[in-house]
């Protein structure tokens with residue numbers, strides 16, 4: 229008998245799990261979201277460390293349009309007086325398969341909902 233799985237919340241975590249289940253298992257699943265629709269507002273970015281990229285690559289994130297993502301090489305840290313304190317070399321965490329990545333949050337949600345939206349997502 230197939231397992232039935234309910235995922236509560238269509239945030240990044242819920243949608244990622246749904247994609248992993250769809251790609252790698254034959255379990256039945258449904259994502260339940262309390263909001264009427266997913267927020268696809270532009271303007272907010274998200275930064276993804278290499279471990280999250282490794283997980284997303286399992287659901288073909290590596291095929292995403294390169295123009296929609298950016299791989300910063302360093303992060304600068306500033307104090308409240310806007311004086312630089314230090315920087316962090318992000319490149320040393322990168323590998324060929326997984327690079328520190330920034331993109332619009334909406335781009336990530338669009339990517340994650342593409343295969344899930346119609347069949348596996350319900351507003352409650």
Ligand SMILES: Cc1cc2nc3c(=O)[nH]c(=O)nc-3n(C[C@H](O)[C@H](O)[C@H](O)COP(=O)(O)OP(=O)(O)OC[C@H]3O[C@@H](n4cnc5c(N)ncnc54)[C@H](O)[C@@H]3O)c2cc1C
Nearest residue numbers: 236237238239240241242260261262263273274275276352
């Ligand atoms: C301003 C800001 C900037 C951030 N920037 C980054 C960043 O750059 N990089 C990063 O990794 N993280 C960042 N974060 C954290 C980031 O938001 C989380 O890592 C990510 O969104 C968490 O995803 P999630 O799916 O766990 O939760 P959420 O994105 O919060 O999704 C939870 C979903 O569950 C739904 N829900 C909740 N309760 C119920 C219920 N009872 N029934 C049904 N649905 C329900 C909610 O409506 C929501 O859609 C940031 C957070 C904030 C506030």
